[in-house]
Amino acid sequence: MMPQPQWRTLQQHAGPLQRRHLRELFAADPARGSRLQAEAAGLYLDFSKQRVNDETLRLLLALADARGLAERIAAMFRGDRINTTEDRAVLHIALRAPAGMHIAVDGKDVVADVHAVLDRMAAFADRVRSGKWTGYSGQPICNVVSIGIGGSDLGPVMAYEALQHYSQREMTFHFVSNVDGSDFVEATRNLDPAETLFIICSKTFTTQETLTNARAARAWCLRALGDTGTDGSEVVARHFVAVSTNAAEVVKFGIDAENMFGFWDWVGGRYSMDSAIGLSTMLAIGPEHFRALLAGFHAMDMHFRNAPLDRNLPALMGLLAVWNANFLGAATVAVLPYAHYLKRFPAYLQQLAMESNGKHVTREGSPVDYATGPVYWGEPGTNGQHSFYQLIHQGTQLVPCDFIGFCQPLNPLDDQHDLLMANLFAQSEALAFGKSADAVKAEVMPAALVPHRTFEGNRPSNTLLAERLTPYTLGALVALYEHSVFVQGVIWDIDSFDQWGVELGKALARRTAAEIASEGDPELAHDSSTNTLIARYRRLRQSIA
Numbered sequence: 001m002m003p004q005p006q007w008r009t010l011q012q013h014a015g016p017l018q019r020r021h022l023r024e025l026f027a028a029d030p031a032r033g034s035r036l037q038a039e040a041a042g043l044y045l046d047f048s049k050q051r052v053n054d055e056t057l058r059l060l061l062a063l064a065d066a067r068g069l070a071e072r073i074a075a076m077f078r079g080d081r082i083n084t085t086e087d088r089a090v091l092h093i094a095l096r097a098p099a100g101m102h103i104a105v106d107g108k109d110v111v112a113d114v115h116a117v118l119d120r121m122a123a124f125a126d127r128v129r130s131g132k133w134t135g136y137s138g139q140p141i142c143n144v145v146s147i148g149i150g151g152s153d154l155g156p157v158m159a160y161e162a163l164q165h166y167s168q169r170e171m172t173f174h175f176v177s178n179v180d181g182s183d184f185v186e187a188t189r190n191l192d193p194a195e196t197l198f199i200i201c202s203k204t205f206t207t208q209e210t211l212t213n214a215r216a217a218r219a220w221c222l223r224a225l226g227d228t229g230t231d232g233s234e235v236v237a238r239h240f241v242a243v244s245t246n247a248a249e250v251v252k253f254g255i256d257a258e259n260m261f262g263f264w265d266w267v268g269g270r271y272s273m274d275s276a277i278g279l280s281t282m283l284a285i286g287p288e289h290f291r292a293l294l295a296g297f298h299a300m301d302m303h304f305r306n307a308p309l310d311r312n313l314p315a316l317m318g319l320l321a322v323w324n325a326n327f328l329g330a331a332t333v334a335v336l337p338y339a340h341y342l343k344r345f346p347a348y349l350q351q352l353a354m355e356s357n358g359k360h361v362t363r364e365g366s367p368v369d370y371a372t373g374p375v376y377w378g379e380p381g382t383n384g385q386h387s388f389y390q391l392i393h394q395g396t397q398l399v400p401c402d403f404i405g406f407c408q409p410l411n412p413l414d415d416q417h418d419l420l421m422a423n424l425f426a427q428s429e430a431l432a433f434g435k436s437a438d439a440v441k442a443e444v445m446p447a448a449l450v451p452h453r454t455f456e457g458n459r460p461s462n463t464l465l466a467e468r469l470t471p472y473t474l475g476a477l478v479a480l481y482e483h484s485v486f487v488q489g490v491i492w493d494i495d496s497f498d499q500w501g502v503e504l505g506k507a508l509a510r511r512t513a514a515e516i517a518s519e520g521d522p523e524l525a526h527d528s529s530t531n532t533l534i535a536r537y538r539r540l541r542q543s544i545a
Contacts, residue, residue, distance in 0.1 A: 006063040013059055014327040017051065021458045022432045025053060040313050041299035041476035046463040049432040050320050050400075051328060060319040061309055063491060069309065072490045077305055079105045079266075083497035084363050090497045091264075092271035092482065096297035096475070105266055113264075117276055121261055122287035124241070125279070128197065129168055129286060136225050136238040137194040145174045145187055146280040147213045148201030150351060150502075152243070153177040155273025156201075158348035159281040159293070162341050162474050165410045167284040175280075176217075179209040184216050193224035193239070200242045201277055203269065205249035208510065214240075214253065243276045268497055270351045271482060274475070289471045296475025304483045314480055317462065318487025324400045324460060325374045334392060335378035337404040338424040339469055345404075346378035349481055356485045358501060359494040372492045378402075382423050393431065393455055401461040403428050404477070408468040424463070431459035516541075 026032050026048075036048035052060075064070075075082050079089045094103045097111045104110065127133040131140035146156050157175045160167070167173070174187040188196070198217045202210045218232075221239050226232040236254035243261050244250050250260045261276035273281070274297055282290040300314070309315045324330040333353075335346040357373035378384065381403075392399045405424045409417035434457020440450050464480075466473045489496030512530075515522045516538060524531040 004063060004066045006059065006066045010056075010059050010063060010323075010327055013055060017053065017056065018328065020051075020053075022049060022051060022460075023434075023457065025051075026433075038311050038313050038316055040303040040307065041296060041479075042466050042473050043300075043313065043476055043480060044465045045313050045316065046465070047316060047320060049428055050323070050460045050462065051458065052320070052323065056323065057310070057319075060323060063322075064309055064315065064319060064487070067491050067493065069315065069487060069490050072486075073305060076486070077103070079103060079110075083268075083495060085495050085498045085500070088497070089266040090268070090271075091266040092268065092274070093298075093301045095263075095267065095272075095274045096294040096301065096479075098295075098298065105264075110264065110266075114275075117261055117263070121276060121279055121282055122290075124259075124261075125282045125287055125290075128283055129171070133197075134238070135194050135196070136235045139192075139194045141197045142170065142195040143172045143174065143191045144197050144199065144280055144283055145176060145191070145217065146199045146201060147176045147210055147217060148199075148243075148277070149177040149207060149209045150355075151269025151272050152201035152203070152207075152210065152277055154344075154348045154351050155270070156278060156280045158342075158344040159273055159278065159474065160284050161344045162469065163281070163285050163289065163293075163471055164341060165469070166286075166289050166471060168286065171284070173280060173284055176213050177209070179212050181216070184213050184220075188217075188220060193221045196221070196239060198240045199279055200240060200244070200250075200253070200255070201279075202243075203245050203263065203265075205242065205244040205246040205253070208506070211253075218254065241279070243279055268499075270355055273478070285471060293471040293475040296470075296472035296477075297479045298475075299472075300476040300479035300483070304479070314483030315487050317480065317484040319491070320462070321374065321400075321484065321488050322491045324398075325371050328398060328400075328460070330374065330398045330400050330460075331371070332375040332377060332397070332399055334384075334388075334399050334401045335376060335404070336381050336384055336401055336424075336427075337378070338381040338420050339404065339406055340380055341410070341469055342404065343380045345477075346376065348478075349376045349378075352376075352481060353485050355499050355502070356496040357489050357492065357494060359489075359492075359496075362493045363495050368492065368494070370492070372488075372494055381427070382420065385423065385427065389427065392459065393434075398459065401428070401431065401459070403461055403463045405463070406466050406469050406473075410469060428461045428463055430455065431457065431461055433457045434459075 033048045037044065037046045076090055077093060079091055081087050082090050089105050091103060091105065094110050094114055097103055099115050101111050102109050128141050134140055153175055160173050176184050176187045200214045218236060221235055222232045225235045233254055237256045240255045241259040242250040242255045245262050247257050247260060251257050261279055263272060263275040267275050274294055304312060304314045335349055337345050353376045354373055359372055361367055392401065403424050405421055434455035437450055437454045440453045445453060486496055512534065515524060515534060524534055
């Protein structure tokens with residue numbers, strides 16, 4: 001239940017406001033476009049095209065106060081165990097804290113531990129990038145393959161694509177996550193095992209999909225490099241490193257414990273791209289750029305911690321997301337980066353937002369009776385304009401949009417960048433203001449076409465602008481969304497840091513895998529649909545074999 005009277009007041013406020021168009025709101029307040037904005041850590045947020053007025057913002061801030069948002073922020077930064085169902089602290093903010101800052105878990109300062117791992121990562125990255133680290137045959141590493149899944153994959157993939165402009169181009173980077181063998185085969189198809197380094201990313205080193213792909217990688221290396229009469233341990237030692245907390249399993253796999261980079265149980269997978277999980281990122285862009293990435297994260301962390309909520313970018317974005325979802329009825333959010341390098345950013349946000357806030361009970365376990373966790377999706381502009389923007393502009397569903405753009409291009413095609421940004425500004429304007437039937441008629445349009453050429457408008461959006469896509473800016477952008485997701489969870493009174501919803505399917509898959517692999521005709525005890533599907537699959541597999 002949501003008992004706060006502030007929630008009910010917002011419901012009452014939403015009715016009349018929904019009948020007001022953004023055209024009217026802008027006409028009544030000529031300074032609205034320059035007034036409803038906030039700025040921090042190199043990011044400029046224009047939220048003037050949201051369907052809100054000053055009273056809406058006042059009521060949302062009152063709701064945040066009633067939900068104890070300021071204290072919940074402070075509790076996270078103190079290291080309190082705010083992940084209640086797993087009894088854990090939530091301290092991804094410690095991963096980017098500068099040396100000398102004090103953040104404690106159970107009385108132990110964790111910042112020194114973080115920097116010890118970062119220093120080891122930097123030393124290793126320098127060795128690989130300089131060619132001093134060689135493979136079993138003495139050749140330098142030219143190819144890096146990172147194997148993980150979920151937070152151990154989406155963050156590194158997104159960061160590599162986003163920061164490719166800064167990467168060492170003499171090296172290639174590949175990412176394997178899907179247990180479908182085609183993912184591994186295609187990632188390694190044209191690679192020379194003698195020049196390839198594998199990073200196995202798994203906190204427990206027991207993740208089924210990751211370990212299956214890791215074993216495939218080990219076999220691939222040993223087939224090419226292990227015909228020397230050895231047990232293969234020397235090959236594995238030179239071509240495999242691990243990011244994990246489970247040293248025993250890492251060593252059991254054959255990886256030298258000295259080549260294991262650790263992290264901690266207060267780091268959730270979807271919040272781990274700036275931990276040792278980001279080793280592939282550091283190998284690609286180098287330790288100096290990686291430190292700039294961390295600095296961007298930290299700058300937004302400090303803004304979130306210290307800025308008043310009415311000027312606080314993550315708080316504003318989180319509260320506006322709640323407004324759209326719970327009071328305007330929007331079930332999705334479209335994230336539209338007008339930057340090709342951010343093509344994997346929407347996919348990254350899908351896990352961050354939907355694994356965090358896709359919950360149906362409160363922190364105390366009571367069922368919620370309000371919407372939580374909107375669906376995040378999107379594509380880079382201008383590609384999306386020629387596919388799904390039709391629905392955003394003229395469809396029956398309300399789809400709030402986050403536009404992301406940069407004022408300076410990274411590549412010297414300035415005219416194209418101007419065109420790219422012209423499209424961003426035009427799309428947000430069209431969504432907000434639309435095109436009335438009268439305006440269409442004034443173009444001497446055939447009457448039958450007027451309804452088809454009319455744009456309702458009044459579609460809400462944020463626009464985020466930064467000067468340039470740099471490692472620092474990417475860190476600030478990711479931290480902005482991390483904290484915005486946290487704000488939404490606080491308002492909904494849910495635990496944004498567990499993910500029990502992923503466990504049931506994984507448990508059933510282990511049981512089903514054993515049934516598929518069993519000899520003879522196993523007794524299946526699923527529902528009739530699942531039993532039939534498994535039996536049919538077994539028959540077809542056996543007939544091919």
